[in-house]
Amino acid sequence: MSTPSRRLFMAGAGGTAVAATAGAVPAVAHGRPGGRRVRTGADIAAASGWSTLRGQKVGVITNPTGVTADLRSIVDVMHESGQVDVVGVFGPEHGFRGTAQAGESEGTSVDPRTGITVYDAYGAGPDALTTMFRTAGVETVVFDIQDVGSRFYTYIWTMYTGMRAAHRVGARFVVLDRPNPIGGVARGPMMTEKYTSGVGAEAVVQAHGMTVGEVARYANRHFMDEDEGGRLADLDVVECTGWRRDMLHADTGLHWVMPSPNMPTADTALLYPGTGMFEGTNLSEGRGTTRPFELVGAPYVDHRWAERLERADVPGVLFREAYFTPTFSKHSGAVCGGVQVHITDAAKVDPIRVGVEMLVALRALYPDFAWRQDSWDTARPYWIDKLTGSTRLREMVTAGSSAREVMEAWRSELADFERRRQPVLLYPGPRRAGR
Template sequence: MNRRGLLAGGAGVLLPVPVSLGTPLRTGLEKLADDGWAAVRGERIGVVSNPTGVDRDYRHLVDRMHADKVTIGGVFGPEHGFRGSAQAGAAEGTSTDARTGVTVYDAYLATAAKWEQMFTAAGVRVIVFDIQDVGARFYTYIYTLYDSMAAAARLGLRYVVLDRPNPAGGSAYGPMMTGGFTSGVGRLEIVQQHGMTVGELARFYNGEFLGGKVELEVIGCQGWHGRMFGRDLDLPWVLPSPNMPTPDTALVYPGTGMFEGVAALSEGRGTTRPFELIGGPGFDYRWCDRVAALDLPGVRFREAYFTPTFNKFADQLCAGIEVKIVDPRRYDPIRTAVAMLVEARKEKAFGWRADNGTRYFIDLLTGSSRLRTMIDARASAREVVEAWSGELAAFDRRRRPYLLYSRPGS
């Protein structure tokens, strides 16, 4: 441990957080605040956060720092904005925060070079990151983390991550991102469900992609381990984005998020259960019956009918499936979604979503054309999943030196 008794980061020696089932759960924010902000006090701070950066009394990191006279040079808001007023694919713009008077910079889609410009304009010396991630490669906050870390490395700024539990647990699943398929929904070589907290991801980024050049410090969670899920946690759940309403949404999202790549099916945006409700106008009860007959572990399926208020098939009746998790420790979100895709592909109404008319969005989400072409060739769900078993095992080994918390079987 360093002189402040906090967890050191980077690609160095692993300093695991001691955890047990009886240990009270505390986030990095709560530990830093309880320590009187010792890790950052006396510095001019840049805060990368959104509405999820709260303690268990729903007090935001920025508001608490401001009240405690910690010097904040600027706040940097990702997709959906710092206070969370923007929908998917949007931001709040650069403005002055009404509550604190601090400048809030629009960091959505910012490159590392843009981050450098914003950090320089704000005159900050230490960056503090506190955002609740949900564990999927196509959730954009992990690239906010990466780009801001890269900028901090170039400017010689210290980077402090206030860690939070991964609501989808600590296991990795799914295919690897491959060259030629990177995009805003998948930019780095990680698997589809990375199974890491943002603190562990920061260590992984620093060691694997940034050459250990970031002066990184992770203030770890107390009391979390990799077999705990969002529904297990005595912590506030603040929507990380408008279509992530519950911890169960985070559990299904690494799998059913793939339905964003299907033109014929709504992924439930515009309903109260996005990513748990999947359906389309050209479907009926038979799709749900076939999926339910597979008896997949940890999950049940309900025949569902819904009418989205926006996004795909707005104001149209959709028929399909509601995904109901019954045992998160047996549930594999990506294997489940692949089985749903395989059965949906048998319907005449099925069709993949094109991305700008030149490539398929499902390929960007899954990291290659393999899943799409195998399903089109009538491969079984088992064959599709087995196709990435080797790369998943290699990734799992690669991430181990950067993990801070115990995992299933460890």
């Protein structure tokens, strides 16, 4: 597929269109022969010689997924170009260079490669991040992280916190956009205000079906007025080229760079909005194995779970009886019975249905099945409620509702979200809501 030598990437709310011309970053040929090749916002911006960032003091929120086509960190490329004055890097969960495990960060330090100060932004609220931006002297904030399309993956909330802090210091906010690896269809239940947290800070559905650029536009339109008393005046999205809403990661021709240690493959990401719910149970979600969120089980589970799930005939997947021993996290060192979820047709996979079917079958089969309770939050002790946005899924599964009944319960709120997100969507293709 030929690539235009010149194009405009369109700004978001309050921004302007910026011309991008061919530059130093090579067009890397990858992906399936004859397949569509997507160019990311980072590649578009780099090809212009970072023209949209020249003359500004830039703070970058990124991690190992923020790379150009040749798989080099955008911070390294910016720094070596001499065209961008990077005054600070702000590391999310797992850190800027990706050395930390789930729920951890790298701390604040000076990056040995570039000499740039890297601030620990994981868990930082708007007040703390505002202080970091002011300390660094940031005039423009750049966000470039590969999201995986799930509300409870923390990077979109790091981005939104960065937007709020940018508003407070009067900074411009630029998103270097990347495809949503699980496509553009919205699915699942809505977050409710009572259950917001770091794994769901605002009212979006469980699988939002948006790129990070679209999430930023949605947040600016629907959340900033209430949270900050006004919207970002200068929000720019450097759009991808070649991406459609019906494309999964395998269709893009892009390399998969692990967004976090327990997200090793694009298949993991596709299942995660559903199997990620097992973090809210007493089963291992596969952390401490080579197939997290694909292997799920516990010492009390036997062959009956896989057999029951196969009878459910869930589109796009097969459930294989599996046994594994996690090396860390839940049930570390113990043999767990369970299933491995195998994807047979990625285009047919509804990850929320996969997760709900698995939960419903477990509750019916095993008296030892339980919801994880967190002693540190006595008012909202069930982690599953924070993951799914309310008590509804937990209560319905506990009461013996079918998977279909559980998923029907959020149909109207999903349709409402679909209507609300339409004005901020940037990319063509099917826009229908899932379940």
